[in-house]
Amino acid sequence: xxxxxxxxxxxxxxxxxxxxxxxxxxxxxxxxxxxxxxxxxxxxxxxxxxxxxxxxxxxxxxxxxxxxxxxxxxxxxxxxxxxxxxxxxxxxxxxxxxxxxxxxx
Numbered sequence: 001x002x003x004x005x006x007x008x009x010x011x012x013x014x015x016x017x018x019x020x021x022x023x024x025x026x027x028x029x030x031x032x033x034x035x036x037x038x039x040x041x042x043x044x045x046x047x048x049x050x051x052x053x054x055x056x057x058x059x060x061x062x063x064x065x066x067x068x069x070x071x072x073x074x075x076x077x078x079x080x081x082x083x084x085x086x087x088x089x090x091x092x093x094x095x096x097x098x099x100x101x102x103x104x105x
Contacts, residue, residue, distance in 0.1 A: 038101065040077040042086075045100045047075040049093045064092035 050060050050071075057075070061068040066085055073079035074089070081089070090097040 036077070039080070041103055042081075042100055043075045043077040043079075045102070046071070046089060046093070049095065049100075050075075053093065060089070060092055064088040 046060075050057070055063070057071040058068050061071045064071075064085075065088055070079055070081065070085060071089075074081055074085075086097050086100065090100055093100075
């Protein structure tokens with residue numbers, strides 16, 4: 001008996017020829033949606049703070065010591081910045097890193 005046959009929570013369903021575990025797909029989709037929402041919130045907060053300080057993307061990038069392209073990608077919610085980059089951006093904007101991740105800032 002296969003492992004997936006013993007555990008009813010992870011029974012696979014067949015999509016084409018590949019067996020996909022329903023639980024894994026659900027968790028992956030949930031993670032992707034959550035990740036997208038966090039990236040969007042982070043980018044929106046960075047952009048709002050940058051504009052309130054009347055900084056260009058290039059100015060923020062210079063102050064933070066990161067690439068201007070990264071600032072642009074972050075603001076569009078496309079980048080997956082490292083913790084180092086998040087801290088650098090927060091320091092350049094004179095806020096705590098957690099403030100950049102909070103909803104309804």
